[in-house]
Amino acid sequence: YGNSFHNDWQFDDWASIVNNQAIQSLSNTATFFTDPRAFKDNAGDFLHMFRPLLLVSYALTYAIGGLSLPIWHAVQIGFHIGCTLLIFFLIKEISKGEAAAFFGAAFFAVHPVNSQAVNYLSSRSELQASFFYLLALILFIKCASYKGWKSHLLFLFSPICLVAALLTKSIAVTLPAVLVCWLWFIEKKSTLKSYLLTAPHFIVTAAFVLFRHLVITWTAKQISVSGQIIHSDYYTTNSRPFFDNLIIQAEVFWRYLCLLFRWDQISAIHHIEGPSFLAYLALLAILFLLSMLYFYRNKEPELVFCSLFFILIIAPTSIIPLNLPMNEHRIYLASAGIFGLISHLIVRRLAECQRSQLQYAMACACLLLCFCISYTSNRNTYWQSPIKLWQDALQKAPLSRYAHAQYAVALFRHNHFEEGVWEMEIANRLHGKMTQTLSVTAATYHNQIGNIHLAKHYIERALKRDGRDANTILAAAQVSERFHNPQKTKELLEQLLTLNPNHAEGKSIMQAFNKSCQTMDQEIEKLEQEMKQHGECNERMLRLAMALDRRGRHLEAGKINEKLIGQKVLEALLLHGDSLLRQERFLEAASIFNRLRRIPGTPSNCVEKLVISLAGAGKQKEANGLGQMLLKRGLKLSLDTRFAAQLPPYTGFPVSVKPNINKLTD
Numbered sequence: 001y002g003n004s005f006h007n008d009w010q011f012d013d014w015a016s017i018v019n020n021q022a023i024q025s026l027s028n029t030a031t032f033f034t035d036p037r038a039f040k041d042n043a044g045d046f047l048h049m050f051r052p053l054l055l056v057s058y059a060l061t062y063a064i065g066g067l068s069l070p071i072w073h074a075v076q077i078g079f080h081i082g083c084t085l086l087i088f089f090l091i092k093e094i095s096k097g098e099a100a101a102f103f104g105a106a107f108f109a110v111h112p113v114n115s116q117a118v119n120y121l122s123s124r125s126e127l128q129a130s131f132f133y134l135l136a137l138i139l140f141i142k143c144a145s146y147k148g149w150k151s152h153l154l155f156l157f158s159p160i161c162l163v164a165a166l167l168t169k170s171i172a173v174t175l176p177a178v179l180v181c182w183l184w185f186i187e188k189k190s191t192l193k194s195y196l197l198t199a200p201h202f203i204v205t206a207a208f209v210l211f212r213h214l215v216i217t218w219t220a221k222q223i224s225v226s227g228q229i230i231h232s233d234y235y236t237t238n239s240r241p242f243f244d245n246l247i248i249q250a251e252v253f254w255r256y257l258c259l260l261f262r263w264d265q266i267s268a269i270h271h272i273e274g275p276s277f278l279a280y281l282a283l284l285a286i287l288f289l290l291s292m293l294y295f296y297r298n299k300e301p302e303l304v305f306c307s308l309f310f311i312l313i314i315a316p317t318s319i320i321p322l323n324l325p326m327n328e329h330r331i332y333l334a335s336a337g338i339f340g341l342i343s344h345l346i347v348r349r350l351a352e353c354q355r356s357q358l359q360y361a362m363a364c365a366c367l368l369l370c371f372c373i374s375y376t377s378n379r380n381t382y383w384q385s386p387i388k389l390w391q392d393a394l395q396k397a398p399l400s401r402y403a404h405a406q407y408a409v410a411l412f413r414h415n416h417f418e419e420g421v422w423e424m425e426i427a428n429r430l431h432g433k434m435t436q437t438l439s440v441t442a443a444t445y446h447n448q449i450g451n452i453h454l455a456k457h458y459i460e461r462a463l464k465r466d467g468r469d470a471n472t473i474l475a476a477a478q479v480s481e482r483f484h485n486p487q488k489t490k491e492l493l494e495q496l497l498t499l500n501p502n503h504a505e506g507k508s509i510m511q512a513f514n515k516s517c518q519t520m521d522q523e524i525e526k527l528e529q530e531m532k533q534h535g536e537c538n539e540r541m542l543r544l545a546m547a548l549d550r551r552g553r554h555l556e557a558g559k560i561n562e563k564l565i566g567q568k569v570l571e572a573l574l575l576h577g578d579s580l581l582r583q584e585r586f587l588e589a590a591s592i593f594n595r596l597r598r599i600p601g602t603p604s605n606c607v608e609k610l611v612i613s614l615a616g617a618g619k620q621k622e623a624n625g626l627g628q629m630l631l632k633r634g635l636k637l638s639l640d641t642r643f644a645a646q647l648p649p650y651t652g653f654p655v656s657v658k659p660n661i662n663k664l665t666d
Helices: 013-018 026-032 053-065 069-096 098-110 112-119 120-143 149-166 169-186 192-225 242-259 277-295 300-319 335-349 357-384 386-396 401-413 417-432 435-449 454-467 470-482 486-499 503-533 538-550 554-566 572-580 586-596 605-614 620-632 637-647 653-663
Strands: none
Touching: 013 120, 013 620, 053 069, 053 120, 053 242, 069 098, 069 112, 069 120, 069 300, 098 335, 098 357, 112 242, 112 357, 120 169, 120 192, 149 169, 149 637, 169 192, 169 300, 169 554, 242 277, 242 300, 277 300, 300 554, 335 357, 335 586, 357 386, 357 417, 386 401, 401 417, 401 435, 435 454, 435 470, 435 653, 454 470, 470 486, 470 503, 470 554, 538 554, 538 572, 554 572, 572 586, 586 605, 605 620, 620 637, 637 653
16 A cells, blocks of 8 residues: 555545545534534535544545655554454454464455445544444453453443444444454353353444434424424435345345455445346345254354354445445455455365475465555555446446536536546436435536536426425526525525525625625616716626626616617627526527627627537527637637537547447436
8 A cells, every 4th residue: 555645535525524624623623523523514414424533534644744645644544554453353363373374454445345444534434433343342352361450441442442433333232242253253252151242342332323313313403493494315316125225235235255255356435236036046045054053053063153244244334225336445354254264265265285386375365465555555545546446447337427417527527528527428428316416516617617508407496395405506506696595695695594404605605795796776766867877888787787687687778779779889789698697588589699690890709609509499400510610710719619519529429438328217
């Protein structure tokens, strides 16, 4: 991992670390334990993410090095080294030998399957929770090796480490069950008194679950009292039925195991559409595996414990429907069980070999370790840039709407708006009901490309999908303002502040909007008084028409423009055409801009507006022909014009989905 210190921030890192103001001050430490909204910058959307000790870790890292990537990666690798050492001691206790412990821990340290957990900075939750989880397990095991105060001290610190693991990530709820398995299979305890040793761990786990529930419930109540609405795409778009999720996770279980051997399948995303015939077979295979473990519980207790260690740790993410059914960092801790199982089997087999065979086997094991190191080091390079990471993900999962959406966001961050908007288009086509992707597409059309009509189209779809999402309502208000519709803009901003009275950006925009409306009303009143006192003149009439149009009084502005057009005032013609275009009266706008293009001295962008008007009116052939003619003249067209005329590169889908174009849902 020496080449990973400068790897870039990736997807969730931006919300939970880079843009999260809560972690930028250690004075917020108490808030981490009482308000789940501190986990991400978009407060209220992630109440289920109650990870206070993780946020303390983030805040300490930020206090030491700010957003310096080498510092953050150094902490990440430090936790990974700590977990590797603890796994060495765990496997040593299981196999009663250092050879198996060495190879098991070594493969855990450098295997490519764990590269996501180490490179992805938001996966510190996995690393930190695993560290305290393993420490609690080792302390519990070791307390039996001592007597007197040493044993009591180790026994006391084990539940404390469990608390630290639980406050980092909820996967630690499985530790009491793992301790029971240890006593049953490894220690071979049979008395109730022996199992009562795990009572503090069960009590701590139950207390944490209750405390977490109370904190989340109290926060949700506070939000409701303040007038906000709790919303999250996490629940609204991924609520798979329990049985369907169980069937899918059966397939995911075997996929995780395959990743230990099929390194070419390692990716930032794994696309799983839904329950399939293979998933049902996978569930039957798991039931058969459990029956075999029960059969060998006395013959091979070490192997049974390692297998159950893997199964128990991934069980919570298999039962609870999550946003993504499969994510590699989730098997970081669980993989220790598989590495322990394999190393135990190999070392036991090698013990039966002759010395020459043993040397050959050791050489093969070291060679395999070198392959792991080489592949992991190469895999780290994909995490250097979000664009490179998601290009690789799309090659392996071309039909994943999540991969297309994340690739689009990565392109936007690097100012590749032309390619990014098409990737977001594909994400919408693959899954047209995601509020977030629709909203981001609308924002890109509005802010970067300048096509307010397509922005309006996508924002209306997003609002129809979920009219309570704060970011979507804010984007809709901004688009409405561009359409010179102040009444609709005000309604949307009021709706936003009703849902979230503390929305800082919404309040700021509302204040600026009210001030702007007041200024325009004063300007209109002043111009009307001047016209009464000094009579009508083209300049005053034009200024009044512009002010009325911005205020949303399009009919009054249109009447003034018609008077000015009769007097052959060029500026009035331009103003009227723009107003018609904003009102989506495309045929009338096309007629105005077609007339303007023939008048000498007309601005060059009038022809581009004609292209947009023709496309909006459904005359795509004429729009494309006019656009081609402008390109032949050597004119540099705006993104908006090229989108409207369907000029290159907007004539087809990107390379990433061409092999699967026939499978697209739209």
